[in-house]
Amino acid sequence: MKQTRVMGRNPETLECELREAGEILARGGLVAFPTETVYGLGADALNAEAVNDIFLAKGRPQDNPLIVHISSREQLEEIALEIPEEAEALMGAFWPGPLTILFAKSDAVPYETTAGLNTVAVRMPNHPLAQKLIEYSGRPVAAPSANTSGKPSPTKAEHVIEDLYGKVDAILDGGATGVGLESTVVDVSEGVAVILRPGGVTIEQLLEVLPDVRYDTALEDESVAPKSPGQKYRHYSPKAKLELYTGEAEKVVEAVRARATELESDGHKVGILTVDEHMDMYESDAKLSMGSNSDSEEIARNLFDSLRVFDSLDIDVIVGEGIEDTGIGKAIMNRLYKASGGSVTCL
C-alpha cells in the first residue's frame, strides 16, 4: 500500500500542492489529476520505470499504449520525430483541448510508454490544473484514464479515490470534469485524418479544419483489428451487465419497460438508464437520467458517473436507452456499446 495524498481541496494551499505534485512526477511517482475530459493517472512519460508503475496501479494490459500530455510546443518537439501539416492544422484549431494526435516518436520516448509502437499519442489538455502540473513537473506526462482497467473512466476525484487510493502517490481533486468522455484519437500519418477513438472533438468539428476525415474501419466492423489497441478491450464496464436498446423513442421505452419487468420477475435487481424526457415513463426506483435528449453534452458529462452509481446500488442488470449517434453522441454510443459488451438491440 502506498500512502496516497489527496490534494487540491483547499484553495489557499493549491499552488503549493501543485508544485509538490509536480515534484512527485519529476521523481518518478504517480499523480492522478483532472483534465477537461476525464481524470488521468500521470507519470513522467520519459521514465520507463515510472510508466510501468501506471500499468501496475491500473492493472492495464501491457499492449495498450498511453497518451502523453504536454503543456508547451517545445515538449511536442522533444517527443515527436516530425510534425505533419495536417497535425499543425488540427493543433491550431483544437489545442489545448480534447484531441489526441499520433506522431512518429523520438528516441526520448521509451517503448514502455507506447507499448512497443513507433508512434506516440499526444495531447495538450485544456484544464488549468493539468497544465500547471505538467509545467511544474518539467516533463511530458503519460496518463491513461485514472480508473482500474475495465471500469468506467473517472469524472470526479471520488471515482479515482474509489479505484486507486493506496496505489498512487497523490490524487489532485479538481471537481467534476467538463466533457466527461475521453479525447478523440486521430492518426494523420496517411494524409487523411482517421479517427481511432471518437471523443470530445466530433467528426463534424474536424471536418471544418480538414477536408478528409474518416472513422477507422474497425470502429464499424468488429472483424477488423483496431489501430488503437485500447479499442479492442471491453471497457467502461460497470459491475452490472448492461443491455441497450436504440431506435425509435416509443419502441425503445416499450422494450426497456418490458425487459426490466421480465428481469425483475426472474429475481434480478434492475436499473434503468434513461433521459430526462422519459423518466416519468418508468416505475422503477432504480432509474437514472443521463440528461436531456436535447443536450448530448450533458449526457456525455453524466454517463460514466451514472454507470458507477448503479454499481453503488448493487444493481445486477442495467437496461438502458441509446441516444442518437451524431455529434458527441457518436462517442457516447461508442462507450455505451463497449460497456454493454455489444449487447445492443436496434428497434
Ligand code: TXA
Ligand atoms: O481524454 C483522454 O484521452 C484521457 C485523459 C486522461 O487525457 N486519457 C485516456 O487515456 O483516455 P486511455 O489510456 O484511457 O486511452 C488512450 C487511448 C487508448 O485507446 C490507446 O489504445 C490509444 O489511446 N493510443 C495511445 N497511444 C496510441 C498509439 N501510439 N497508437 C494508437 N492508439 C494509441
Ligand code: MG
Ligand atoms: Mg481509459
